Each structure stands twice: as C-alpha cells, then as structure tokens.
Amino acid sequence: VNIAALPRKDVEEFLKQLSAAASRLTVLKLMCLPRDTLSYELDSLNDPRAAGRLPAFQQPQHHDAVAIASAHMQHASVRFRLYPLLERILRTSPLTELQLGMEGLAAHLGLEELDLTACRLTDQGVSCVADIIKMHAKRRVDAGWVAGLRQYPDLSLDASMASTRHYQAMRDIAQQVDAQCGGLLHLELAENPEVTDRSGIALCDALSLDRRLILLSLRACGCGLRTEAEFVRLMRSHRALSRVDLRGSSGPGAAQLGILKVTAGCSTIPYGPAGAVFRPNARLPPCLSSPLLV
Incomplete structure (x- = not known):
C-alpha cells in the first residue's frame, strides 16, 4: 500500500x-x-x-x-x-x-545514524540491516569504479613520481565517493535479546565490505564470545570502526564481554592494515574487561 x-x-x-x-x-x-x-x-x-x-x-x-x-x-x-x-x-x-521502508534506508544518501534499540529484532531483522550496509558498500564501489575508470599513471613522469601521483589521485577519488555516497556512521542495535552470534557474524561480513561505520552497539543482546572474536578480527584492519559495545550480552561466555574500542594511538589509514595488538584494558572494572585495540 x-x-x-x-x-x-x-x-x-x-x-x-x-x-x-x-x-x-x-x-x-x-x-x-x-x-x-x-x-x-x-x-x-x-x-x-x-x-x-x-x-x-x-x-x-x-x-x-x-x-x-x-x-x-x-x-x-x-x-x-x-x-x-x-x-x-x-x-x-x-x-x-x-x-x-528498507528500500528507502538502502537508497538514502544522507543516512548516517540508525537506532533500532529495543525493537524486538531477531537475527532475520539484523540480516536486513546487514544487507543495507552491503548495498551502501556496493554503491560506493560502483561509484569509485566509474570515477577511476580513466585514471592511469602519467607515463611522462619517472616511475616513482607517476606511481605517487596516481596513488594520490585514487585516494582523492575515494574521498569524493565517500562524500557523495554517504553511509552509516553510527548503528544502535541494543536491547534486542533475540539477536545472537549469527547476527554478529552477518554484521562483520557486511562491515568487511563497508569501511565507514564508526560506532556499533549490541549491548544487552544475545551475542557471545564468537561475536567478540569476529569483531576483534575485523577491527584489526577496519579503517573506521572504533567502538563495539557488547556489555550485558546473554550469549555463550557473555559474562566476559564488555566494550571493544580503538585507542588514540591506533592507525586508521584507509588503505593499509592497522597492525594493532590486543592487550587487556586495565582501566575498566572487571565486569567490563575487554580487549583494546592499541
């Protein structure tokens, strides 16, 4: 209708x-x-x-x-x-x-924050959110491919200079595409207890394609240690994701879960791995002890 x-x-x-x-x-x-x-x-x-x-x-x-x-x-x-x-x-x-409204969420270029806290989401609902993120990523890849289609190294320059300028041109294109295509920066999925590790894996899969999201909350959901392990692996190389809230989860091993976050010293270069190393966060109380990306 x-x-x-x-x-x-x-x-x-x-x-x-x-x-x-x-x-x-x-x-x-x-x-x-x-x-x-x-x-x-x-x-x-x-x-x-x-x-x-x-x-x-x-x-x-x-x-x-x-x-x-x-x-x-x-x-x-x-x-x-x-x-x-x-x-x-x-x-x-x-x-x-x-x-x-899923089509509208997927197509909207200005959508930066989506809050679905306590909306009784299930794994199927989070799968739809992951699909939206993938659509944003596909749109960005397609736009980047079109914008960079005629970009070649300048053969009139020496090899080193030509490579440097071509690399900078491609970075400029990527920044322009990010500005034009938009995408989620903040996603709240807290207090949906039927959301399980299956959702965590689906989100990690989507975010491995879309490197724009900064903040993600899965607080008080049904995720467990497997979700934490997937996000630890993802955040080692993700250029933007700096905080994942897993506090209050009820999945397997959830008592050990807290907040995963990137410290100020972590590299977030778009086209290179962060090279991060994990260590315990001594500043958090025991109930929130989680690895930190540093």
Whole structure:
C-alpha cells in the first residue's frame, strides 16, 4: 500500500481493513511513493546507468510524498491505532514478507545514524540491516569504479613520481565517493535479546565490505564470545570502526564481554592494515574487561 497516495480518511479505512485481516496476513508492504508512480518508473530512476538524474528516493516529489505520509501517520486518528496494530501483526500474524521502508534506508544518501534499540529484532531483522550496509558498500564501489575508470599513471613522469601521483589521485577519488555516497556512521542495535552470534557474524561480513561505520552497539543482546572474536578480527584492519559495545550480552561466555574500542594511538589509514595488538584494558572494572585495540 502506498501511504502517501491515500487521503487520511482512506488511511483510516485501510487500518480498519488491516485490523480485520491481521490474523491471516502473510505479506505487508507499506510504501511511501509520489502519487501515480509506476514500478517501471522507479526502476528507471534507480538505474545507475541513468547519468545526471537523482535516484527515486532523492527526487523532490519523493520528499513531498514523505511529508504527506508523515502528516498522516502523526494525526491522532491514525497514530494511536497504527502502532498497536503493527505490534499485534508482528506478534500474531503468519507473516512471510514485510516491507517497512528498507528500500528507502538502502537508497538514502544522507543516512548516517540508525537506532533500532529495543525493537524486538531477531537475527532475520539484523540480516536486513546487514544487507543495507552491503548495498551502501556496493554503491560506493560502483561509484569509485566509474570515477577511476580513466585514471592511469602519467607515463611522462619517472616511475616513482607517476606511481605517487596516481596513488594520490585514487585516494582523492575515494574521498569524493565517500562524500557523495554517504553511509552509516553510527548503528544502535541494543536491547534486542533475540539477536545472537549469527547476527554478529552477518554484521562483520557486511562491515568487511563497508569501511565507514564508526560506532556499533549490541549491548544487552544475545551475542557471545564468537561475536567478540569476529569483531576483534575485523577491527584489526577496519579503517573506521572504533567502538563495539557488547556489555550485558546473554550469549555463550557473555559474562566476559564488555566494550571493544580503538585507542588514540591506533592507525586508521584507509588503505593499509592497522597492525594493532590486543592487550587487556586495565582501566575498566572487571565486569567490563575487554580487549583494546592499541
């Protein structure tokens, strides 16, 4: 259902129908698109080969649609019915497919912080978040490949100078791509006890491709020592990830978990390994003792 295309009265009527069918619902897609937008038009707008055009979710028409949908959702006649209804659907319905804005999160170039604290996420939900991170990484790789397609060392210079200038040009391109493509910097997934080591592994896999995230919280989740080991391995070479909060976890060996973080002395050069060495963090109380990247 395209929420932005419905008048508020129709949204209220839709909620009545949704409530009546809640126990039988298997697919729920709540979208926010400009009026009269067809699927093939969206595909065309999102086509990376369509140079010079903004993606669908960056179009002014989409911003207007978001404003309309937001006004509908905040109205008292909708707000106090929609959220309890969605909670009931998520608890009791035999859902096999759910879409609540994932495409927008993946396509939005300005998204830097995502907070899903205490949202009753499961491993499947975190897998979707990991997929969003991978989409951001793919977009950045594609943009970098296009920008660097015609970049070659200047053969009129001596080999050393040509290599140095080419390397600097590629670094400049990478910085420009980072600025243009955006991506998450801060991700909060705390207080979701059904999130397990499976989610930790999925996030590490995604972050090995996207080297932009700085802060990650998995506090009070169901992760264990395996998640810690995966993040220790990742943070040795990740150029940006400086803090992973695993306090209060309930997974295997979780009593030993605390905060993983990078100290000020650690190298974060984008195109080289950090070469970090682990040692115990003596400044933390015993319940928070965790390795430090130093």
